[in-house]
Amino acid sequence: MTRAYPFRALAALLLLSLAGLASGAELGQLPADGTAYRNAPVALPFDIAALKANWRKRIQAIKAKGILPIIDIESSFNTMKLDLRSLSRSMDDEGIALVAYSSNSDGRKWSDGAARVVSADPWRYMPTTNAGIYPAWTEAPLEFLEATKQHALADGYxxxxxxxxxxxxxxxxxxxxxxxRDVHIPINGPLGHDLFSFAEKTGIPFxxxxxxxxxxxxALEEMLRRYPKAKLIWCHLAQIRYASRSTIYGPDYVRRLIETYPNLYFDVAFGGPDSVYPGSREHHARIWDRAKGGILKEWSDLISHYPWRFLAAMDLGGDRQDQVLEHAQRLRMFLSYLPENAREIVAYKAAWKLLFGEDL
Ligand SMILES: [Zn+2]
Incomplete structure (x- = not known):
C-alpha cells in the first residue's frame, strides 16, 4: 500500500528554494573536468588552515543565499569512477557546503584518492582517510590500519x-x-583496541x-569506557535492520550513552520513511514517525537536547555517488523536522566543532 506522505510536498518546496543557488566565485571554482583529480599534484601534508579559509567562505556564501549549509560527515567514493565536476556541481545545486571525502582504497592498503580530490577541488572536500571496507579492511586489516594511522598523522587528515x-x-x-559486505570484526578485539587507542592518543575522530x-x-560500551577520550562517530543513528535483534537501543539508551561518554557522536545517515531493508522486509530507519509524519518525538527531543552530538551525513557510496540530489533532499527533509535550535547545529556547526574545535 502506498500513501502520500507530507514529506514529498516539503521536498518539492525545498527544491524550489534551492533553484536560485548558482555556482559563483565565492562558492569556489568548479574543477576543470570530471577527471581533474587523476593528474592533480598531491601536496602533503594538507594545508588545513588554507583549506579552512576556503571552506568558511563557501559556508558563508551558501548562508548568504538564505540556504542552510550542510556538512556531510560521512560519504565514501570509488575515486577511479568519480565524475568530480559533476559531484561538485550537484553539491552547489543542493547547498552541500562540504563533503568529508573518504576514498575506497581499491583493495590496496592505502590510496591517495582523497588527497587528489582535495587538490583538484580545494573548496568542497574535507580529506578523510580510506573507508574501512571490503576488501582491504576485511582481507588485510592489520596492514590497512597501519597505513591509515601512518597517513593520518603524516598527511594531516x-x-x-x-x-x-x-x-x-x-x-x-x-x-x-x-x-x-557481511562483515563481523569484534570491536573489542585487537583491531578495535588499536584503532580506539590511536584515536584517543591523537584526538582524530573516527x-x-x-x-x-x-x-x-x-562490547562497544566496553570500548567507550576504556577509551573515554577517543572521538567516535557511530554512523546511522537508529538504523535497525532486524527489530527482533534489538530490544535495548532507543532514544533512552542513546541518551544514556551521550550522558556517559562525552566523546560519542552519531551521524544521521539513514533511509527515508519508506525505505525497507530487504533482508528483514522492515522499515529500518526507525526515527521516522510513519503514522503521523515527521520524526518521532522522543528522538526529536533528544537531538534538541544534545544537538552538538549529532552530525548531518548523506552516506553517498561507491555505488551511489551520483545520487546527491536524492540524498540531500532526504537529509533536508529530516533537518526540517528538527526543532529550530538544533537544525543549524546538526546541519554543519557540530561537524566543524568536532573536527576543528571551533564555533562557526
Ligand atoms: Zn555505514
Missing amino acids: PLLGEFEFRHYPSPRQFRRGETN QIHYEIEDTLLP
Missing part, C-alpha cells in the same frame, strides 16, 4: 573514514547478493559502522 565492524549488506548489495543489536552493545 582531520578525520578517519568509516570502519565496518558489524555491517550487513546494504539494501542494494543485498539485492545483488554481495555477501562479502567513524564506525556497527549494526544495532542487543548482543553487540556490551
Whole structure:
C-alpha cells in the first residue's frame, strides 16, 4: 500500500528554494573536468588552515543565499569512477557546503584518492582517510590500519573514514547478493583496541559502522569506557535492520550513552520513511514517525537536547555517488523536522566543532 506522505510536498518546496543557488566565485571554482583529480599534484601534508579559509567562505556564501549549509560527515567514493565536476556541481545545486571525502582504497592498503580530490577541488572536500571496507579492511586489516594511522598523522587528515565492524549488506548489495559486505570484526578485539587507542592518543575522530543489536552493545560500551577520550562517530543513528535483534537501543539508551561518554557522536545517515531493508522486509530507519509524519518525538527531543552530538551525513557510496540530489533532499527533509535550535547545529556547526574545535 502506498500513501502520500507530507514529506514529498516539503521536498518539492525545498527544491524550489534551492533553484536560485548558482555556482559563483565565492562558492569556489568548479574543477576543470570530471577527471581533474587523476593528474592533480598531491601536496602533503594538507594545508588545513588554507583549506579552512576556503571552506568558511563557501559556508558563508551558501548562508548568504538564505540556504542552510550542510556538512556531510560521512560519504565514501570509488575515486577511479568519480565524475568530480559533476559531484561538485550537484553539491552547489543542493547547498552541500562540504563533503568529508573518504576514498575506497581499491583493495590496496592505502590510496591517495582523497588527497587528489582535495587538490583538484580545494573548496568542497574535507580529506578523510580510506573507508574501512571490503576488501582491504576485511582481507588485510592489520596492514590497512597501519597505513591509515601512518597517513593520518603524516598527511594531516582531520578525520578517519568509516570502519565496518558489524555491517550487513546494504539494501542494494543485498539485492545483488554481495555477501562479502557481511562483515563481523569484534570491536573489542585487537583491531578495535588499536584503532580506539590511536584515536584517543591523537584526538582524530573516527567513524564506525556497527549494526544495532542487543548482543553487540556490551562490547562497544566496553570500548567507550576504556577509551573515554577517543572521538567516535557511530554512523546511522537508529538504523535497525532486524527489530527482533534489538530490544535495548532507543532514544533512552542513546541518551544514556551521550550522558556517559562525552566523546560519542552519531551521524544521521539513514533511509527515508519508506525505505525497507530487504533482508528483514522492515522499515529500518526507525526515527521516522510513519503514522503521523515527521520524526518521532522522543528522538526529536533528544537531538534538541544534545544537538552538538549529532552530525548531518548523506552516506553517498561507491555505488551511489551520483545520487546527491536524492540524498540531500532526504537529509533536508529530516533537518526540517528538527526543532529550530538544533537544525543549524546538526546541519554543519557540530561537524566543524568536532573536527576543528571551533564555533562557526
Ligand atoms: Zn555505514
